[in-house]
Amino acid sequence: MTVGKVVGTVVATRKDEKLVGSKLLIVQDTELDGTLLSRYTVAVDAVGAGVGELVLTAAGSSARQTDVTKNKPIDAVIMAIVDSIEVHGEIQFQK
Amino acid sequence: MTVGKVVGTVVATRKDEKLVGSKLLIVQDTELDGTLLSRYTVAVDAVGAGVGELVLTAAGSSARQTDVTKNKPIDAVIMAIVDSIEVHGEIQFQK
Amino acid sequence: MTVGKVVGTVVATRKDEKLVGSKLLIVQDTELDGTLLSRYTVAVDAVGAGVGELVLTAAGSSARQTDVTKNKPIDAVIMAIVDSIEVHGEIQFQK
């Protein structure tokens, strides 16, 4: 999974019918301490994430293993909201 | 999913029989404000997208989860046309 | 899908038994006008492509969605031969 921060939203009226009701969020990759990197992806939210939160994103077919993404043309899902990240015994990020 | 702009079309007469009727579009990656990047992919259109439109593309097995791409040798599908993109409360792109 | 040019062949006598009869071609990535790039992949041919032709390649599980690649340990398939590519109304490539 990838660590990233929710930074925005995408509105798309015309889309595959299976996507109706899916919330499309922009997730920007981050370092483990939450520092923003230049890469981003558009992911469907499965956990009620909001802008500003650090999240984990799963990609590929694994993105379709939640109740809200099953069998949909979606290749990235937010499946967890990060509370804290610890590396070598030190807290890198704390919500 | 990836944000990109439809910039062109591919014509291919000789192709796997499952691809007959599939519209092959060239999608160039963009920044969130629509600025073109140098990467592109060829994707099948599932939503009636046209040249010049900003779209979302799903890749891998997820690309086969629409009615028009099911069970086909296709690894990228346009599954949404972007109306607007908002980042940190500011509109980055508006159709 | 990726645009590339067939530039060569791989011969492999010792291989998984499911691969017997599969033609292994070397596909070099190209720009949309056919200019060769430095990346290449080895793909199974599903459409009778020959050296020198511009083709589309599908990767991952999508590569197994043709009759000749079904259920085989193959992660790239040539599923179309490109006739022409048009970008912003201009022909970039014509066979």
Next chain:
Amino acid sequence: MTVGKVVGTVVATRKDEKLVGSKLLIVQDTELDGTLLSRYTVAVDAVGAGVGELVLTAAGSSARQTDVTKNKPIDAVIMAIVDSIEVHGEIQFQK
């Protein structure tokens, strides 16, 4: 599979319900001798790996082929703990 070192942990209270009980570890890519590289991923542990151990990580749908990851929205799993790595007859890493 990718060789990496377990360097930390992620705590996430709010997550897809299928993830309850899954241990989320931060795996940093390494050279074959265990030298740390700058890339990392978050993976679910399927083998009882601990911080400091060199491990193998499988990505994509293959990450869902263990008992603890089956049908879950998980795209990376630690499926082996490395004892030793030998390259050209020389030991590069020994636990």
Next chain:
Amino acid sequence: MTVGKVVGTVVATRKDEKLVGSKLLIVQDTELDGTLLSRYTVAVDAVGAGVGELVLTAAGSSARQTDVTKNKPIDAVIMAIVDSIEVHGEIQFQK
């Protein structure tokens, strides 16, 4: 598929039970003439490949389509040993 050379082995006693009996080889990417590149992957051997041989590796779910890798948490498999590679009519590699 990717062209690479088998350069070493990984020993892992503690691993997912499905991996018992799987031979884990280190495959270093090469140019088409066999020149070593800096990328490598760990792949399961499905064809009896040995150190020093040039091989083809399939990645992702396709890596699970051989008898020895079926349903296992494995994302790369050696599915062919290269005898020769020909590009633009010239032999680049000959075993």
